[in-house]
Amino acid sequence: MALNHPITAQWPARHPDRLQLYSLPTPNGVKVSIALEEMQLPYEAHRISFERGEQFLPAFLALNPNNKIPAILDPHGPGGAPLALFESGAILLYLAEKTGQFLPTEASARYQALQWLMWQVGGLGPMFGQLGFFHKYAGKDYEDKRPRDRYVAESRRLLGVLEQHLAGRAWMLGERYSIVDMAIFPWVNNLVTHYAAGELVGWAEFPQVQRALATFLARPAVQRGLQMPV
Structure with a gap:
């Protein structure tokens, strides 16, 4: 199957019948x-x-105009179209619905799942990311530590919600x-490992x-996914 998208000219698909992932091993990237x-x-x-600014290349912007990772190109999307x-x-929501896995199908449980997914996307990820910027x-x-302290306090609050x-x-x-x-635990892991902010937030x-993080990290699929793309 030929994938007709500008991104495949920049990053040719060796296996065009497979889902194509464009990413980095960052907290948002490894979710996918x-x-x-x-x-x-x-x-x-x-x-x-x-490092080479590839997220600003026209081919990548054709896939994600927001110039962020991750992004995907699925040759077998809804109705069989890419x-x-x-x-x-x-x-994450698309993949769960595509495969019928890892998302409840009952309406009430599904909406409870979506509320926590939105909580991570809108709160935990951005706040932890800002803490990483001001700490690492x-x-x-910056001499003024008030911005850092603001995100430390908010990260502690969010960890308390999780706890x-x-x-x-x-x-x-x-x-x-x-x-x-x-969605959640790659960010928690990144906070205490890559950002080295465990002591700062009272881990x-x-x-x-x-x-829960230890159980998550012990899963073989998680261990593989954390390394992708190499």
Whole structure:
């Protein structure tokens, strides 16, 4: 099957019959690679180099005009037609519905899943990301620590929400592992590993979050997805 999209000229598909992933092993990026591994969907991963500014190339912007990763091109989209899609939350929802996996089908449980997915996309991810900027990256050199402290406080609050919710639950939706966990825990992992902000946010105060994160990281599909694309 030939994929007729500008991005395939820049990043040719060796396996055009497979779902094409354009990404990096960042918290948002690995959400999708983890989901693809968990769902056992055949896919081909392409690394988008931010160091070389590849996210601004016309071919990539044709797939995602917002110049962010991840993005996908599915040759077998709805109705059998190719589907180009960006935004990690939207991709997770699409993949779950495509495969019938990791998302409840009952209406009330599905909406509960969606509320936590939106919570991650709109709150936890952006707040943790801002904390990373002010703690690890260029913002760490700012003399005024009020911006950093604002995001430290908000990250602690969000971890407290997680801690309370996970008490008595194996996963975010109870006993059912879902795309919600795939969305949340890469960001939690990144906060305490890559950002090295555990002490800053009081990581020791969140044993339920620690327990769920450890269980998440022990999954073979998660371990594979965290490395993609190589």
